[in-house]
Amino acid sequence: MIEPKYDLQITPETHSFFEYKKVLVLDPNKNLRSTLKKIFFDFGVGLSNIEFFEGTFDEAVERMHEEQPEIVVSPLSFGEQSALEFFELHNQILPDRMTSAFFIISSNNSLSTASIALDHDIDGYVSEPFTKVGIGSIILNSLGPKISNSPFEREKEKVKTLVKQKNYAEAQEQAEQLFSMKDAKLEEVFYLLGLCALQQRNFKEALEYLDQALQTKPGHYKSLRAKAEALIKTSRWKETYEVNKKIIELYPLNPERIPELIKISVINKKYDDIFFFYDFFHKLEERSPVIQKHIAAGLALCGKFLFENENPEKGLEALNASARFSDGALEITRTIVMTLLNHEMFARAREILYDTPVELESSPDFKLIEFELLSRSTEHVKEALAIGLGLIQSDHGTFRVFDLVIKLSVQLKRKPNVIEDLINDACLKLPDDAETFRQYIK
Amino acid sequence: MKSKNFSQLIRLSDFAQIRHIIYLRNETSQTNFIHDKQVSLREIGANYMIMEGPSECCQHGHQVTLTLVPNSLIKSVKIPNIHMNEEAIKLVARVEQYSLLLDKKRATWTIRFTQYNIKEWNDIIETYQNQQDKINDLLSE
Numbered sequence: 001m002i003e004p005k006y007d008l009q010i011t012p013e014t015h016s017f018f019e020y021k022k023v024l025v026l027d028p029n030k031n032l033r034s035t036l037k038k039i040f041f042d043f044g045v046g047l048s049n050i051e052f053f054e055g056t057f058d059e060a061v062e063r064m065h066e067e068q069p070e071i072v073v074s075p076l077s078f079g080e081q082s083a084l085e086f087f088e089l090h091n092q093i094l095p096d097r098m099t100s101a102f103f104i105i106s107s108n109n110s111l112s113t114a115s116i117a118l119d120h121d122i123d124g125y126v127s128e129p130f131t132k133v134g135i136g137s138i139i140l141n142s143l144g145p146k147i148s149n150s151p152f153e154r155e156k157e158k159v160k161t162l163v164k165q166k167n168y169a170e171a172q173e174q175a176e177q178l179f180s181m182k183d184a185k186l187e188e189v190f191y192l193l194g195l196c197a198l199q200q201r202n203f204k205e206a207l208e209y210l211d212q213a214l215q216t217k218p219g220h221y222k223s224l225r226a227k228a229e230a231l232i233k234t235s236r237w238k239e240t241y242e243v244n245k246k247i248i249e250l251y252p253l254n255p256e257r258i259p260e261l262i263k264i265s266v267i268n269k270k271y272d273d274i275f276f277f278y279d280f281f282h283k284l285e286e287r288s289p290v291i292q293k294h295i296a297a298g299l300a301l302c303g304k305f306l307f308e309n310e311n312p313e314k315g316l317e318a319l320n321a322s323a324r325f326s327d328g329a330l331e332i333t334r335t336i337v338m339t340l341l342n343h344e345m346f347a348r349a350r351e352i353l354y355d356t357p358v359e360l361e362s363s364p365d366f367k368l369i370e371f372e373l374l375s376r377s378t379e380h381v382k383e384a385l386a387i388g389l390g391l392i393q394s395d396h397g398t399f400r401v402f403d404l405v406i407k408l409s410v411q412l413k414r415k416p417n418v419i420e421d422l423i424n425d426a427c428l429k430l431p432d433d434a435e436t437f438r439q440y441i442k
Numbered sequence: 443m444k445s446k447n448f449s450q451l452i453r454l455s456d457f458a459q460i461r462h463i464i465y466l467r468n469e470t471s472q473t474n475f476i477h478d479k480q481v482s483l484r485e486i487g488a489n490y491m492i493m494e495g496p497s498e499c500c501q502h503g504h505q506v507t508l509t510l511v512p513n514s515l516i517k518s519v520k521i522p523n524i525h526m527n528e529e530a531i532k533l534v535a536r537v538e539q540y541s542l543l544l545d546k547k548r549a550t551w552t553i554r555f556t557q558y559n560i561k562e563w564n565d566i567i568e569t570y571q572n573q574q575d576k577i578n579d580l581l582s583e
Contacts, residue, residue: 028543028544029484029492029494029541029543029550030541030550031484031485031492031539031541031550031551031552032484032485032492032550035485054544055544107482107484108459109459109460109461109570109573109574109577110456110457110458110459111456111457111576111577111580112456112457113457114577114580114581115580117581118580118581118583122581124578124581125577125581126574127570127573127574127577128482128483128484128485129482129483129484129485129486129491129492129570130484130485130486130570130574131485131486131487131567131570131571132485132487134570134571134574138574138578141578141582142578142581142582220583221583241448244448245446245447245448245451248448248451248452249451251580251583252453252456252580253452253453253456253457255457261448265447265448270447270448270449272447272449273447273448273449275449276447276448276449276452277449280452280454283454284454284457
């Protein structure tokens with residue numbers, strides 16, 4: 001096959017869509033500039049409106065606020081941060097998605113990683129290496145409905161914006177009007193109505209709409225995902241498992257979903273899945289930073305389950321592997337540390353916690369784990385108390401923190417009036433739990 | 443379908459990437475570079491490629507010989523010998539454009555081919571385009 005000639009069909013509609021748009025490319029690669037500049041210029045963007053940004057994540061955020069570019073091209077990972085953070089920001093700055101667009105550019109061309117774009121409703125995913133024609137077609141094709149300014153798509157985007165703004169009553173009203181539109185896609189309308197109901201926690205109604213969407217178009221991705229969410233929220237675990245099976249069967253697995261699927265497997269006692277996921281992580285040859293983070297979270301859950309149930313040895317191995325992959329992600333560290341502490345493996349838990357990157361050690365999340373850890377050792381009770389008091393002072397006093405600090409204060413025989421002050425403080429900060437705390441005075 | 447578990451439905455192949463391992467011999471400086479994940483292809487065209495890798499690989503004007511091997515073969519071929527593999531594709535080229543990235547440790551080069559098998563190169567372009575087409579189909583859902 002010979003690379004197709006660069007002769008993309010650029011219509012007057014294309015030109016008018018792009019004409020006054022600003023483009024921000026968050027990729028410092030100078031050699032790609034000429035290609036992207038040519039493409040956007042040919043589409044109708046003025047040369048002075050195409051910016052290639054070089055700098056840090058914070059500077060890029062600032063630039064986005066200043067310039068408010070309608071079109072953003074971002075790498076999948078920007079240092080430690082993910083393109084999804086830029087996407088969220090872009091959505092906040094320009095909530096009208098009919099006139100804006102976001103593209104991810106990535107060297108990872110696996111279908112599973114690309115499915116991240118599907119889950120987040122991102123306009124396009126450009127995998128590298130790309131060709132001039134390839135990238136041009138992706139931009140044109142993915143923006144087709146926006147460029148043609150289809151009345152249905154325009155109204156549909158308005159409903160989505162209302163949902164994002166949590167204006168559900170109006171969103172529902174406008175969604176119902178979509179049924180009468182000439183070019184209406186019924187599955188999309190049912191999905192939007194289902195989404196409105198789901199966001200308002202009307203789960204029965206949501207499931208009815210989503211089922212109608214799936215009857216209209218079996219396998220409609222967004223409806224399947226929303227249905228799975230509605231089922232989780234109503235604790236219908238067996239059905240949740242079945243809907244997710246359908247999703248997995250029809251679509252590549254988004255790595256972000258691995259931890260959630262493991263949880264669903266554990267609840268449904270599908271032990272084969274747990275062993276599968278454990279082996280699966282070891283079989284993966286390509287482990288991008290994005291996938292690695294989710295693998296670590298998944299391994300922590302697998303490890304916790306295996307450790308406590310079927311195979312403690314394999315469980316410990318999975319927990320250790322999770323700690324290696326997690327790169328200091330505190331949520332994962334917490335799962336590992338707590339699992340080990342619940343089995344009185346204090347030394348290993350401590351080792352894993354203090355393996356966290358130094359820069360995270362002053363964060364409240366780290367302090368919360370450290371507080372749990374040290375409170376379990378009689379040698380470190382005083383240190384634990386000091387950390388707990390620090391958390392309360394810095395407004396991170398959860399029920400668990402207050403509860404444990406009060407118990408440690410009793411254990412360390414602090415003055416009764418000090419303990420009473422602490423209890424009063426807990427009642428004030430957490431009024432819903434005041435009754436529980438008052439029991440301590442009695 | 444009902445009797446199956448997640449474990450029977452998840453496809454490892456969805457996590458696989460299409461890549462080529464690149465063996466680069468810089469004929470001008472008489473040095474060899476072989477990098478698995480450090481060198482990547484960013485853009486490809488009828489007779490050129492844009493590569494990214496460690497800045498010391500090559501400079502503007504250098505003559506290079508590239509050997510490309512699909513990553514699917516790396517299990518059966520020892521990395522130091524990939525340039526001798528029968529399925530490896532060889533291209534003789536010249537570095538036309540060189541630019542350092544922000545961290546100064548990495549750079550990108552536009553490499554224009556001077557001697558190559560057009561069919562072999564077009565097959566590579568097609569492989570990547572097919573993968574992008576699959577991604578486009580997925581996102582058009």
